[in-house]
Amino acid sequence: MAVQKLPLAKAINESLRTALDTDPKVLIMGEDVGKLGGVFRVTDGLQKDFGEDRVIDTPLAESGIVGTAIGLALRGYRPVVEIQFDGFVFPAYDQIVTQLAKMHARALGKIKLPVVVRIPYGGGIGAVEHHSESPEALFAHVAGLKVVSPSNSSDAYWMMQQAIQSDDPVIFFEPKRRYWDKGEVDTEAIPGPLHGARTVREGTDLTLVAYGPMVKVCLEVAAAAQEEGKSLEVVDLRSMSPIDFDAVQKSVEKTRRLVVVHEAPVFLGTGAEIAARITERCFYHLEAPVLRVGGYHVPYPPARLEDEYLPGLDRVLDAVDRSLAY
Amino acid sequence: MTVDSTAAARTPRKRTAAKKSAKKSPGAGAPDLVQLLSPEGRRVEDPAHAEYAAFVEDITADELRGLYRDMVLTRRFDAEATSLQRQGELGLWASLLGQEAAQIGSGRATRDDDYVFPTYREHGVAWCRGVDPTNLLGMFRGVNNGGWDPNSNNFHLYTIVIGSQTLHATGYAMGVAKDGADSAVIAYFGDGASSQGDVAESFTFSAVYNAPVVFFCQNNQWAISEPTEKQTRVPLYQRAQGYGFPGVRVDGNDVLACLAVTKWALERARRGEGPTLVEAFTYRMGAHTTSDDPSKYRADEEREAWEAKDPILRLRTYLESETDTDEGYFAELEAESEALGLRVREVVRAMPDPDRMAIFENAYADGHALVDEERAQFAAYQASFTTESDSDSVAGSGGN
Ligand SMILES: Cc1ncc(C[n+]2csc(CCOP(=O)(O)OP(=O)(O)O)c2C)c(N)n1
Numbered sequence: 001m002a003v004q005k006l007p008l009a010k011a012i013n014e015s016l017r018t019a020l021d022t023d024p025k026v027l028i029m030g031e032d033v034g035k036l037g038g039v040f041r042v043t044d045g046l047q048k049d050f051g052e053d054r055v056i057d058t059p060l061a062e063s064g065i066v067g068t069a070i071g072l073a074l075r076g077y078r079p080v081v082e083i084q085f086d087g088f089v090f091p092a093y094d095q096i097v098t099q100l101a102k103m104h105a106r107a108l109g110k111i112k113l114p115v116v117v118r119i120p121y122g123g124g125i126g127a128v129e130h131h132s133e134s135p136e137a138l139f140a141h142v143a144g145l146k147v148v149s150p151s152n153s154s155d156a157y158w159m160m161q162q163a164i165q166s167d168d169p170v171i172f173f174e175p176k177r178r179y180w181d182k183g184e185v186d187t188e189a190i191p192g193p194l195h196g197a198r199t200v201r202e203g204t205d206l207t208l209v210a211y212g213p214m215v216k217v218c219l220e221v222a223a224a225a226q227e228e229g230k231s232l233e234v235v236d237l238r239s240m241s242p243i244d245f246d247a248v249q250k251s252v253e254k255t256r257r258l259v260v261v262h263e264a265p266v267f268l269g270t271g272a273e274i275a276a277r278i279t280e281r282c283f284y285h286l287e288a289p290v291l292r293v294g295g296y297h298v299p300y301p302p303a304r305l306e307d308e309y310l311p312g313l314d315r316v317l318d319a320v321d322r323s324l325a326y
Numbered sequence: 327m328t329v330d331s332t333a334a335a336r337t338p339r340k341r342t343a344a345k346k347s348a349k350k351s352p353g354a355g356a357p358d359l360v361q362l363l364s365p366e367g368r369r370v371e372d373p374a375h376a377e378y379a380a381f382v383e384d385i386t387a388d389e390l391r392g393l394y395r396d397m398v399l400t401r402r403f404d405a406e407a408t409s410l411q412r413q414g415e416l417g418l419w420a421s422l423l424g425q426e427a428a429q430i431g432s433g434r435a436t437r438d439d440d441y442v443f444p445t446y447r448e449h450g451v452a453w454c455r456g457v458d459p460t461n462l463l464g465m466f467r468g469v470n471n472g473g474w475d476p477n478s479n480n481f482h483l484y485t486i487v488i489g490s491q492t493l494h495a496t497g498y499a500m501g502v503a504k505d506g507a508d509s510a511v512i513a514y515f516g517d518g519a520s521s522q523g524d525v526a527e528s529f530t531f532s533a534v535y536n537a538p539v540v541f542f543c544q545n546n547q548w549a550i551s552e553p554t555e556k557q558t559r560v561p562l563y564q565r566a567q568g569y570g571f572p573g574v575r576v577d578g579n580d581v582l583a584c585l586a587v588t589k590w591a592l593e594r595a596r597r598g599e600g601p602t603l604v605e606a607f608t609y610r611m612g613a614h615t616t617s618d619d620p621s622k623y624r625a626d627e628e629r630e631a632w633e634a635k636d637p638i639l640r641l642r643t644y645l646e647s648e649t650d651t652d653e654g655y656f657a658e659l660e661a662e663s664e665a666l667g668l669r670v671r672e673v674v675r676a677m678p679d680p681d682r683m684a685i686f687e688n689a690y691a692d693g694h695a696l697v698d699e700e701r702a703q704f705a706a707y708q709a710s711f712t713t714e715s716d717s718d719s720v721a722g723s724g725g726n
Binding site for chain 2 (some may be wrong): 030031034035036037039057058059060061063064087088090091126127128129130155267296297298301302303304305308309315318
């Protein structure tokens with residue numbers, strides 16, 4: 001049966017399983033990925049079936065994990081490494097930014113670094129500090145890296161396949177609060193391109209652009225807005241580097257209004273780039289300035305305040321109203 | 327094992343096979359383990375460890391009862407926090423069950439003017455430093471990311487990113503030395519943390535600058551699901567040698583030995599003799615945190631074997647058999663323990679959610695124009711729910 005209903009985490013698990021099965025060069029590495037199957041169970045059962053040489057529990061050292069993955073890639077392997085939580089990628093940030101991102105260019109294109117760095121990211125799970133951050137802009141800003149985030153099970157399955165097959169390093173942000181959301185996965189479908197945005201709901205009055213955990217929020221917003229007689233289009237960006245500006249432009253030329261939604265701080269974030277580009281491309285189509293809804297320029301707050309910090313239905317609807325009021 | 331290079335070239339060598347033999351944690355039961363109180367609750371006299379034993383030679387029965395009380399109350403506090411998590415009052419809890427002796431012994435070895443850099447499980451050390459235990463619960467409840475003023479007890483905030491604080495401790499100790507003060511610094515971390523680059527760098531810095539810092543590694547045998555042999559092939563205390571300072575392994579379930587060895591290391595630091603690595607060989611009896619399920623990776627028999635080495639039990643046996651501690655003492659302590667549990671529960675349940683404007687507090691010490699702007703927008707947005715007529719005046723977009 002090619003079509004299955006799977007939680008997002010399980011879809012990634014199936015995708016990793018397929019990759020391990022089909023390519024002996026694929027390796028899984030990270031803290032607790034073996035017996036435990038990862039703290040979110042994304043790698044559950046893989047070590048049991050593929051052994052400790054393919055699914056490797058590493059020492060507790062993120063710089064070590066990414067640095068050795070680079071070496072393994074230089075030797076012809078395709079490592080998929082897990083960073084346990086968003087806030088713990090920073091010990092590896094040096095390796096990712098100064099080495100992983102730049103080595104291909106440094107070698108005049110003679111070497112390839114097919115490393116996937118999986119990062120469960122984002123808030124909404126009531127966690128303690130460093131377990132809820134959205135640092136995607138910090139990675140998208142670095143040339144040489146590709147940065148993607150699925151919002152549903154099918155994309156999780158297929159984008160992981162594509163990321164592993166990519167000869168470039170891919171930072172794969174997994175929306176941890178959607179890990180348990182179920183969706184259909186067709187393992188025989190022909191997937192769209194890894195970096196293509198997708199319109200997940202058609203509309204005519206305004207475009208909402210989001211990715212990862214916020215796509216679901218935006219679909220809820222569109223449903224709520226419909227009850228008030230407003231027709232919103234929702235575009236799932238899927239990739240933050242590169243960004244499919246053509247798809248966003250096409251939608252905005254139709255709706256003439258754009259609101260970008262992400263959990264990460266608005267200041268110098270992905271939304272800022274989209275706002276600037278779309279303003280440039282669609283200046284004469286726009287009926288309102290591009291608005292952004294996201295986090296504030298403050299440390300991610302303690303769990304009991306995260307609902308104030310994270311964009312929710314009301315805050316997005318408020319931005320929609322403001323845009324439509326122009 | 328000899329390696330036939332031609333054969334090796336033909337067939338891939340199974341290099342990981344060697345590890346399979348290393349079932350036990352490296353160096354388990356090594357003779358160098360400093361122990362002053364056996365699991366059976368008897369004093370251990372080993373001439374090789376006389377230098378450490380000297381630090382507790384004159385310990386009185388009252389002081390021993392004090393250590394016992396600290397361990398019992400810390401365990402009670404920890405158990406209360408665990409059940410508060412189960413009841414939904416805390417989002418998460420990292421239990422110290424089994425590590426009481428390592429924490430109370432080392433914590434009681436510090437002086438008021440020493441400075442402590444904990445990780446996130448040092449509830450017993452916090453207790454010794456006089457931090458109100460209920461202050462430790464705010465971050466686990468999700469109402470703050472810290473919860474106490476580090477300078478009021480010289481007990482730094484909990485650090486969640488593994489190993490970071492060992493560098494802070496080293497830098498602080500470098501400052502202490504620059505100031506010509508005779509206090510010392512102690513940094514706590516786990517066996518898993520020993521793999522982090524920051525920890526290696528803190529060893530390097532502290533050795534090079536002869537910083538008055540004690541690295542106190544609680545080797546509780548596990549880093550979530552990974553046993554110590556996934557972090558190291560040599561006993562952790564032996565690492566120190568490569569950096570040029572002493573490393574000592576102490577029985578982490580023996581409060582006397584932990585007290586003695588830590589005092590010894592702190593004294594060295596005060597005398598200007600530089601850093602020491604203390605490895606407290608102990609065991610995490612519970613789950614890593616309340617989110618963890620050790621049955622996925624750990625055999626029950628292992629925990630049972632360690633229960634026989636329970637730090638509290640062995641001191642109790644000693645107090646009962648070798649000192650004039652009577653039943654009344656234990657009964658009183660039991661009552662005190664219950665009272666502590668009750669207080670903790672009440673304080674936590676009454677702990678209010680922070681005001682929503684708190685999001686914008688303390689991002690900067692000097693203030694920041696962007697934060698001010700976002701705060702104002704947030705306030706106006708919130709106000710729009712109560713006074714609908716004002717909603718038209720909500721302007722701006724950034725930060726929403
Ligand atoms: C840099 C970093 N990586 C990963 C984590 C997630 N994590 C939290 S605790 C832990 C295990 C720590 O083990 P150890 O250092 O032995 O201390 P213990 O919790 O056993 O006391 C891990 C992997 C983290 N907090 N920080």
